[in-house]
Amino acid sequence: xxxxxxxxxxxxxxxxxxxxxxxxxxxxxxxxxxxxxxxxxxxxxxxxxxxxxxxxxxxxxxxxxxxxxxxxxxxxxxxxxxxxxxxxxxxxxxxxxxxxxxxxxxxxxxxxxxxxxxxxxxxxxxxxxxxxxxxxxxxxxxxxxxxxxxxxxxxxxxxxxxxxxxxxxxxxxxxxxxxxxxxxxxxxxxxxxxxxxxxxxxxxxxxxxxxxxxxxxxxxxxxxxxxxxxxx
Amino acid sequence: xxxxxxxxxxxxxxxxxxxxxxxxxxxxxxxxxxxxxxxxxxxxxxxxxxxxxxxxxxxxxxxxxxxxxxxxxxxxxxxxxxxxxxxxxxxxxxxxxxxxxxxxxxxxxxxxxxxxxxxxxxxxxxxxxxxxxxxxxxxxxxxxxxxxxxxxxxxxxxxxxxxxxxxxxxxxxxxxxxxxxxxxxxxxxxxxxxxxxxxxxxxxxxxxxxxxxxxxxxxxxxxxxxxxxxxxxxxxxxxxxxxxxxxxxxxxxxxxxxxxxxxxxxxxxxxxxxxxxxxxxxxxxxxxxxxxxxxxxxxxxxxxxxxxxxxxxxxxxxxxxxxxxxxxxxxxxxxxxx
Numbered sequence: 001x002x003x004x005x006x007x008x009x010x011x012x013x014x015x016x017x018x019x020x021x022x023x024x025x026x027x028x029x030x031x032x033x034x035x036x037x038x039x040x041x042x043x044x045x046x047x048x049x050x051x052x053x054x055x056x057x058x059x060x061x062x063x064x065x066x067x068x069x070x071x072x073x074x075x076x077x078x079x080x081x082x083x084x085x086x087x088x089x090x091x092x093x094x095x096x097x098x099x100x101x102x103x104x105x106x107x108x109x110x111x112x113x114x115x116x117x118x119x120x121x122x123x124x125x126x127x128x129x130x131x132x133x134x135x136x137x138x139x140x141x142x143x144x145x146x147x148x149x150x151x152x153x154x155x156x157x158x159x160x161x162x163x164x165x166x167x168x169x170x171x172x173x174x175x176x177x178x179x180x181x182x183x184x185x186x187x188x189x190x191x192x193x194x195x196x197x198x199x200x201x202x203x204x205x206x207x208x209x210x211x212x213x214x215x216x217x218x219x220x221x222x223x224x225x226x227x228x229x230x231x232x
Numbered sequence: 233x234x235x236x237x238x239x240x241x242x243x244x245x246x247x248x249x250x251x252x253x254x255x256x257x258x259x260x261x262x263x264x265x266x267x268x269x270x271x272x273x274x275x276x277x278x279x280x281x282x283x284x285x286x287x288x289x290x291x292x293x294x295x296x297x298x299x300x301x302x303x304x305x306x307x308x309x310x311x312x313x314x315x316x317x318x319x320x321x322x323x324x325x326x327x328x329x330x331x332x333x334x335x336x337x338x339x340x341x342x343x344x345x346x347x348x349x350x351x352x353x354x355x356x357x358x359x360x361x362x363x364x365x366x367x368x369x370x371x372x373x374x375x376x377x378x379x380x381x382x383x384x385x386x387x388x389x390x391x392x393x394x395x396x397x398x399x400x401x402x403x404x405x406x407x408x409x410x411x412x413x414x415x416x417x418x419x420x421x422x423x424x425x426x427x428x429x430x431x432x433x434x435x436x437x438x439x440x441x442x443x444x445x446x447x448x449x450x451x452x453x454x455x456x457x458x459x460x461x462x463x464x465x466x467x468x469x470x471x472x473x474x475x476x477x478x479x480x481x482x483x484x485x486x487x488x489x490x491x492x493x494x495x496x497x498x499x500x501x502x503x504x505x506x507x508x509x510x511x512x513x514x515x516x517x518x519x520x521x522x523x524x525x526x527x528x529x530x531x532x533x534x535x536x537x538x539x540x541x542x543x544x545x546x547x548x549x550x551x552x553x554x555x556x557x558x559x560x561x562x563x564x565x566x567x568x569x570x
Contacts, residue, residue, distance in 0.1 A: 046565060046566075050562055053565070075488075076487055079482070079487045082483065082485035086485075088484065088564075088565075090480070090564060094476070094480045094564055096238075096480065097242065098239045098241070099238055106234070107234055107235060107484075108485075111481075111485055139242075155484075159485075167565060
């Protein structure tokens with residue numbers, strides 16, 4: 001199950017004219033690979049992620065998520081697609097203040113109608129996988145920034161998504177924790193065969209990714225480096 | 233209601249505050265409803281307890297009915313009794329009377345009826361309590377000595393306990409009539425110079441009742457509106473505070489329908505819990521107060537207003553949580569909640 005963006009053009013209103021955020025962008029991310037999207041602030045990285053997450057409909061182009069063409073889908077169908085096929089790791093953890101770590105994951109299962117016992121079992125397994133088994137009953141206020149980011153990642157994986165979209169996961173973390181998060185993401189991607197897009201402006205943790213795409217002024221340049229392949 | 237239950241537990245202080253407001257509103261509405269019904273019964277129970285379906289007044293000159301202004305003549309009474317479809321027409325003379333038993337005195341509403349024994353009176357329990365009277369006592373009513381034949385019922389009229397006496401005069405205040413469906417009452421009114429209204433409609437002819445009941449019902453209405461507005465305001469603020477969480481949940485795949493159900497469910501839990509507690513308190517306080525003030529403790533005075541509060545509160549909350557539909561999930565990508 002891959003992610004395919006083809007011919008994506010996205011513009012925003014800018015006074016009487018329109019500002020082009022993405023210009024004829026193509027991006028193919030096969031299952032089991034991590035594509036890093038890098039570029040300076042305002043280059044269009046976040047817009048690209050929003051389009052891939054089906055949160056914005058592009059002016060032109062096709063978005064195919066896990067084999068589903070999203071062009072004609074209505075809001076409810078897009079919400080279902082996000083529930084079932086897309087996992088989003090937000091830049092800030094965006095955890096819900098009233099939920100414990102395990103409940104942050106269970107809510108994803110609740111949205112999908114998964115039985116509670118099954119959801120709890122999977123949520124605990126995922127928390128264990130990100131090293132937070134002993135923090136399952138802690139609310140966000142009692143978790144460190146790094147722990148919150150790991151819960152954020154585990155939540156994105158709860159419904160076994162085909163596509164994992166990760167937005168600046170290291171921006172609020174120090175070097176060591178940032179490297180650990182990127183390592184965790186690449187490990188998960190290879191293990192669960194997700195198509196992962198890692199948007200970042202930080203190029204210091206990209207050794208393990210499979211391809212690096214640079215966005216400049218809304219255009220994607222050819223892969224700057226196929227990290228994993230070059231390193232093999 | 234996965235998130236809603238947890239929000240209720242997590243934001244205990246805020247929901248406890250709002251719950252307290254709902255409890256106090258319900259308590260106030262419950263007490264006011266019981267008092268309104270109690271005062272209404274003190275004004276009207278003698279009329280509502282009459283064995284009749286209509287009351288006949290003399291046609292009022294100024295257009296509005298009044299027990300105080302109505303005089304139905306013997307001739308009108310006799311002719312009305314002969315109207316086809318009228319099965320009975322009992323003249324009733326209503327007046328305010330001074331009463332005394334021994335040293336004790338009281339002002340009573342005297343209801344004079346023809347089909348009673350001359351020289352006797354029947355006291356309502358309120359009148360008997362006021363006079364400390366018992367069956368067989370001598371009662372002085374407007375200077376005439378009569379014997380208390382019985383103490384029966386709890387009828388009141390215009391906040392005065394009732395005494396039923398014999399009436400033999402030519403003019404009555406109203407006729408209490410029983411009719412069947414064939415009676416053409418409008419034609420009878422036109423011919424006899426009377427106005428016939430249902431027993432319920434006749435209550436507005438008790439001057440003090442209309443003014444008093446109108447004021448209390450207005451207060452109750454305002455309380456309902458205020459409750460809906462306060463609950464709506466609370467959920468508006470709450471929804472605005474939760475906008476980021478709502479955006480995150482939408483981005484993660486929650487549908488607007490799911491989020492609306494979650495938020496409305498939370499409002500219903502708060503409202504039902506608050507009104508249940510408020511109704512319980514109103515019942516307890518009403519039971520204590522009913523010994524000293526006119527208070528009716530019944531399902532109608534407690535459960536009815538509570539149900540109205542819940543419905544109006546849910547409407548207020550529904551208008552507030554409508555904002556969920558306009559929250560853009562994209563905002564979840566642009567910044568963080570924590």
